[in-house]
Amino acid sequence: MSGYCVGFLAKYFDVWSHYLIALLVGMIVAQLESLAYCFVRKHQIIANITKRHLIPKNVNDAITMISPFFPIFGYMAFCNAGMKRENQMGYVRKHHPEYIEQFSSLQNFTIYEGNFWFFLIISLSFFGGIFCGCIYTFTTIDMFQMLRKSRRKISATNFRRHRSTVKSLLAQFAASSLLLIPSFCFxxxxxxxxxxxxxxxxxxxxxFSLRSSVNAVVLIATTPPFRKFVMRKTSSNNLVIATVAISMSRNSWS
Known part of the structure; x- marks a missing residue:
């Protein structure tokens, strides 16, 4: 497997593509981990109302403390999975001489062999994705069950707020399928x-490149404060445009 980057850092600062791809891997881990943390955090807020399925404080603190190390580990492990930059062209000449001309035209590329670290990253990504999916599924089902049982214990406003948050998390999980499914297929x-x-x-x-745009649209569409802010800005901009158009029309008639 090989790849190359054409972004700002790769083109103007000659940051090796291997480090940029490793950074992307670490950011993917951080995103999935953050989403799982949001599900668990919301689950525990609702669990405090029903007094069931509460996670002990020491367990929660331990998980919170070790969570930042997973993205760092993903980055460091992927850094060890790559071939040294100075050995890449020699590898191409030896194993794939038919591609020498194509690789010679690339100034910034990286090559990966099937070593221990590479297969470790693939395996951890597979099982980590399944684990996060289980967290999303279990907490979502349990949150809806707890909300139904606690409907009489909380006000209608709080109930709608909790239900809206859960639906927003579900939408974010669905949008994250653009992160999980392409990674799995890859x-x-x-x-x-x-x-x-x-x-x-x-x-x-x-x-895969659509994930950021889709996540932003889903977040705005499913989160009432963000949606109201955008609609308010859109309405005010339309009002300004309409006012300018009317003013210009009057001036033209004058």
Missing amino acids: SVVIMTGIEQSQGIVHVILAI
Whole structure:
């Protein structure tokens, strides 16, 4: 497997693509971990109302303390999975001489072999994704059950607020499928080595790149304070445009 980056850091500062890809891996881990933490945090807020399925404070504190180390570990592990930069062209000449001309035209690329660290990252990503998915599923089902049982214990306003937050988290989880599913498909393609894999990877990366935009739209659409803020700004901008248009029209008639 090989890849290259064409962004600002790679082009103007010559930051090696391997480090940029490793940084992306660490950020993916951080995003999934943060989303799982939000689900657990909201679950515990509702659990405090019903007094069931509470996580002991010492366990919660321990998880909170070790959580920042997972993205760091993902970054460091992926850094060890790459080939040294000075050995890459020698590897191409020895194993894939037909691609020497194409690789020579790239100033910033990285090559990966199937070493221990590479397969460790693939395995941890697979099982970590399943684990996070279980957290999302369990906490969501339990939160809706607890909300139904606590409906008489809290005000209608608080009930709607809690339910809205849960729905927003569910929407964020659905949007994160653009992060999980392409990553899973990418791992399958790499591990199986199927034909036409490069074209498949291009499609996967195109879908993967949509995640930030989709997440932002979903967050605004499903979170009432953000949605009201955007609608208020849009309404005020439309009012300004309409006022300017009316003023220009009057001036033209004058």
